[in-house]
Amino acid sequence: MSGALERRYRRLIxxxxxxxRADRGEEIVATYLEGAAPDQRWPSPADVADVLVAGGxxxxxxxxxxxxxxxxxxxxxxxxxxxxxxxxxxxxxxTQRPQWWFTPTVGPFSTVGGPIWLAWxxxxxxxxxxxxxxxxxxxxxxxxxxxxxxxARLLDYQRPPLLVLLPQLALGAVALxxxxxxxVATRLAVAAPAALAVVGGWWASSLAGAYGAYQTLARSxxxxxxxxxxxxxxxxxxxxxxxxxxRVLWAGVLLLPAAGLLAVAPIAQNPLLNPDGNxxxxxxxxxxxxxxxxxVSAGAFVGAFALAALAARRPAPPACPTCGRRT
Amino acid sequence: xxxxxxxxxxxxLTALAPEPRYGYEIIxxxxxxxxxxxxLRPGTLYGALDRLADAGLLERDREEVADGRLRRYxxxxxxxxxxxxxxxxxxxRNAAAAxxxxxxxxxxxxxxxxxxxxxxSAVGSAAASPRLAGGTA
Numbered sequence: 001m002s003g004a005l006e007r008r009y010r011r012l013i014x015x016x017x018x019x020x021r022a023d024r025g026e027e028i029v030a031t032y033l034e035g036a037a038p039d040q041r042w043p044s045p046a047d048v049a050d051v052l053v054a055g056g057x058x059x060x061x062x063x064x065x066x067x068x069x070x071x072x073x074x075x076x077x078x079x080x081x082x083x084x085x086x087x088x089x090x091x092x093x094x095t096q097r098p099q100w101w102f103t104p105t106v107g108p109f110s111t112v113g114g115p116i117w118l119a120w121x122x123x124x125x126x127x128x129x130x131x132x133x134x135x136x137x138x139x140x141x142x143x144x145x146x147x148x149x150x151x152a153r154l155l156d157y158q159r160p161p162l163l164v165l166l167p168q169l170a171l172g173a174v175a176l177x178x179x180x181x182x183x184v185a186t187r188l189a190v191a192a193p194a195a196l197a198v199v200g201g202w203w204a205s206s207l208a209g210a211y212g213a214y215q216t217l218a219r220s221x222x223x224x225x226x227x228x229x230x231x232x233x234x235x236x237x238x239x240x241x242x243x244x245x246x247r248v249l250w251a252g253v254l255l256l257p258a259a260g261l262l263a264v265a266p267i268a269q270n271p272l273l274n275p276d277g278n279x280x281x282x283x284x285x286x287x288x289x290x291x292x293x294x295x296v297s298a299g300a301f302v303g304a305f306a307l308a309a310l311a312a313r314r315p316a317p318p319a320c321p322t323c324g325r326r327t
Numbered sequence: 328x329x330x331x332x333x334x335x336x337x338x339x340l341t342a343l344a345p346e347p348r349y350g351y352e353i354i355x356x357x358x359x360x361x362x363x364x365x366x367l368r369p370g371t372l373y374g375a376l377d378r379l380a381d382a383g384l385l386e387r388d389r390e391e392v393a394d395g396r397l398r399r400y401x402x403x404x405x406x407x408x409x410x411x412x413x414x415x416x417x418x419x420r421n422a423a424a425a426x427x428x429x430x431x432x433x434x435x436x437x438x439x440x441x442x443x444x445x446x447x448s449a450v451g452s453a454a455a456s457p458r459l460a461g462g463t464a
Contacts, residue, residue, distance in 0.1 A: 026397040027350060031351050035354065050368035054371060055370070
């Protein structure tokens with residue numbers, strides 16, 4: 001009976017990579033068998049889950065990707081700060097309405113963007129004032145509201161253009177990883193860009209029209225925001241990598257989709273996608289640019305993961321020159 | 328390793344403090360130290376041992392074969408001993424601060440109930456006095 005149980009545990013530990021099994025397999029099976037009940041014939045469900053999780057971690061090299069979670073927290077603070085700053089810039093546009101505006105308004109706002117931007121400002125306020133993980137709830141609510149914006153058309157309301165909504169969605173998704181423990185510096189870092197963006201909002205309010213003003217911002221301001229984001233990431237990355245701290249690498253990878261979506265309008269105008277130099281909005285080019293952003297972002301994430309796993313790979317223990325066993 | 332230690336890490340290092348132990352012994356010792364609350368499974372244990380070895384807090388000691396099964400022993404390193412000592416002192420300080428706070432709370436409760444019983448007697452006699460005073464008149 002113990003023979004059958006041992007065979008089953010040996011089959012179970014195939015969840016581990018081959019190199020790990022060569023080093024630790026005998027030891028792990030022996031430990032399971034020593035803890036097994038005398039009449040036990042099968043690995044328990046808890047043992048199965050334990051091996052699958054531990055083996056999965058070894059295969060994915062989670063131990064090496066130690067910068068991922070801190071990087072996600074850093075990216076979340078940056079993302080929420082940007083969401084708040086952009087909301088401050090967008091909000092004045094919602095109070096402008098051309099005389100020919102014929103669709104229903106949302107209270108004092110031209111489109112459903114008004115409540116959405118207010119929700120993001122409330123999320124920033126929540127990050128400053130609320131304790132621990134509670135601050136993630138306003139972020140989640142704002143994200144849900146932003147994702148639901150396209151459905152406004154079903155009720156005859158207007159929504160901000162996707163050029164503006166999609167980057168906010170990408171930033172908002174990253175902002176969900178807001179750290180539970182936030183010191184004064186982190187809370188200020190979330191709120192400060194929104195406070196400074198009041199200047200940008202004043203400039204945006206000088207743009208005529210509501211929907212048209214959004215399009216102007218998407219082509220002028222948002223790509224500059226993307227460039228600033230990437231520049232800040234590069235500068236911070238040099239400082240952090242000097243200390244072999246992978247946080248900024250991961251933060252940059254997680255913010256890459258948002259940066260790409262912020263810059264999707266000029267990407268769509270790239271001569272490779274737009275050889276005729278056509279300045280008109282063409283959805284086909286924007287969609288292709290969006291797909292390019294998604295593919296590059298996914299590739300960057302996989303590449304960063306592979307690099308981290310390679311860096312963390314433990315060297316195989318030396319083999320005994322006589323018996324060949326590894327100690 | 329910076330910051331407070333997680334409980335499983337602390338108990339694994341504690342289990343290794345007196346002598347080298349092998350996997351199942353560590354699991355048994357951790358369960359005993361935690362009063363049965365923490366039951367490490369081998370998959371979780373060996374992941375933790377790998378991380379602690381990478382951090383230089385423990386290392387492999389020796390191997391034996393018992394009943395046809397491999398036993399690999401682990402021992403605490405000097406760095407592990409230092410880290411465990413620092414964490415034990417930190418927990419001691421926290422526990423002492425908690426005990427001091429609770430002692431002060433108990434003292435305040437005792438002082439409060441003594442004061443209330445004194446005031447109650449005064450009120451009782453004041454309430455009795457008018458009746459006595461009315462009776463006298």
